[in-house]
Amino acid sequence: MKKLEAVVEYIVLGSRWLLVVFYLGLALALAMYGFTFLIKLKKLFLEMGTMEETDGILRILSLIDASLVASLVVMVIISGYENFVSKLDGGKQVELNWLGKIDVSSLKVKVASTIVAISSIHLLQVFLNSDTYTGEKMMWLTIMHMAFVVSALMLAFIDRVMPSHD
Known part of the structure; x- marks a missing residue:
């Protein structure tokens, strides 16, 4: 019975790695969203001189909105991975002190x-x-x-x- 319990615990603990599929999927979605952001930015740049001030403000607000959504996705990916899958060490290139606080x-x-x-x-x-x-x-x-x-x-x-x- 102890062996069966150990196998079940191994499977249950290992199942957290299935979350990696979701985090990689979110990273891919973030890349696609970044592409649409660049398209919106290019369109704003090309049309800025010919649009009304209110339209320019609305488009800039749309870009800010997109950056908040992107930040939210990054926050979920990194903190979710850190909390549920594995600790991130980040190497010496990236300072990740804030991760332990989320x-x-x-x-x-x-x-x-x-x-x-x-x-x-x-x-x-x-x-x-x-x-x-x-x-x-x-x-x-x-x-x-x-x-x-x-x-x-x-x-x-x-x-x-x-x-x-x-």
Whole structure:
């Protein structure tokens, strides 16, 4: 029975390596998203002199939004790998001191905060382009944004009041 238990534990512990497929997939998706970012940037550069100021601001906000999404993906990849698969040593080229500080709980707070920032940018884009939205749609978008804000605040509160396991 002890041998069977050891085999099961080996399989269960080894199953964490299946997560690598997800992290590599996210890295590939990030590369594709980076390509679309470059296309948007080129288009903005080529059209900047001929567009209205509001359109330029909206496009720049879209680029900021993309960078926040990309940062979120990197955060999930690195901290997920570090927390669930294997410790990263990074060699001497990369300083990875911050990795040990991102546990699952703080990752949730960071993800929620990033979602709030992305939602804020989207809502700002809506307000800057308000003539194309109905009042009801703007109201619902604001309510959804506030739901993200409240969720992030609650996650941060829970993270703060939970006892630390350091």
